[in-house]
Amino acid sequence: MEKSLLLAIYITSSSIALLAAKIFISLLLYKRWRRKQRVYEDGLSGGKMVMFRSPAMQSLTSNSFMKKILKLSNKDIIGSGGYGTVYKLMINDSMAFAVKRLNKGSSERERGFERELVAMGDIKHRNIVTLHGYYTDPRDNYLIYEFMPNGSLDVVLHGRSTNKTILDWPTRYKIAVGAARGISYLHDDCIPHIIHRDIKSSNILLDQNMNARVSDFGLATLMTADETHVSTFVAGTFGYLAPEYFDTLKATTKGDVYSFGVVLLELLTGKKPTDETFVEEGTKLVTWVKSVVKEKREEYVLDRRLEDCPVDEINSAFAIALMCLELEPAKRPTMAEVVKMLEQIKSENIV
Ligand SMILES: Nc1ncnc2c1ncn2[C@@H]1O[C@H](COP(=O)(O)OP(=O)(O)O)[C@@H](O)[C@H]1O
Ligand SMILES: [Mg+2]
Secondary structure, eight states: OHHHHHHHHHHHHHHHHHHHHHHHHHHHHHHHHHHHHHHHHHHHHHOEEEEOOOHHHHTOOHHHHHHHHHTOOGGGEEEEOSSOEEEEEEETTTEEEEEEEEEOOOHHHHHHHHHHHHHHTTOOOTTBOOEEEEEEOSSEEEEEEEOOTTOBHHHHHHTOSSOOOOOOHHHHHHHHHHHHHHHHIIIIISSSOOOOSOOOGGGEEEOTTOOEEEOOTTHHHHHTOSGGGTTTOOOSOTTTSOTTHHHHOOOOHHHHHHHHHHHHHHHHHOOOTTOHHHHHHTOOHHHHHHHHHHTTOHHHHSOGGGTTSOHHHHHHHHHHHHHHTOSSGGGSOOHHHHHHHHHHHHHHHHO
């Protein structure tokens, strides 16, 4: 008798627990669904979509694009960084875009944000990632870029992903020249001139032919427009920042030249400037390479994967990198000069 009573109590209580768990899970799922639904509705009512005119965007309506943006979810994420999360957005299975989601700042900052973005929409260069438009709603800002199928130099070079392509010297050289041309264009040919402020390998993206495309230009400036951050926020990335920047907190073209020098060293040594081993030893990639190159032992720091490459070309590239990395900003070349010197490396050999 007692046994069956215990059994009945056991069955009843477990059924109640199961039911409660089911209700709880359904509630959670419902809440999540409502939240998504709300984001979608808010976006449709209070959002603003701006698409810059270009052949790629001509066939698309902003409404359908906006709906796709609001449907982006975690499974579409392709990367995340200092400024936000990047998603891949497919249209008709044939067209791909990279959409970067940024958190919102103050309304003052918003106006600056939109003004700057419209200015950036005018920039077209084969070594700069095209910005196709933006979308802004009460919660977030989204930047719509062209999608770069080979990802960022950082991932290809340091191979975190499945993309284990070994970059040979001609490809690395092509990337260096392309990136230099892109930055030089921002410095010299854009009006007003643009200082990138965050040149690093993860901001150098690679198109289907492994051509370099500079991305996130102007983003560092946009993100520091918030007054409350001016004194404390160091725009840029440690390991790439010019030494004088820590004293002045002033962005200059020569600061970009320094950061480009670091990227060039990264291409030559295959080492990450932010590598923990450098941090542990208290030395930076730059100081390490400088000391070795001074002793004319470039081969000691050269990426092993490049050992059979033309020594002259490699040594010239090291020399250009070190010029970019001069401690005195005035002694560094301009980006236009860097482009010329890099181009000479090949032409000298052809002659
Ligand atoms: N236009 C793009 N096409 C393809 N991948 C991109 C694009 N933009 C960004 N990514 C990927 O998303 C990652 C995160 O980008 P981002 O938010 O700019 O952070 P970070 O530059 O600090 O890595 C990049 O490293 C890159 O791999
Ligand atoms: Mg970036």
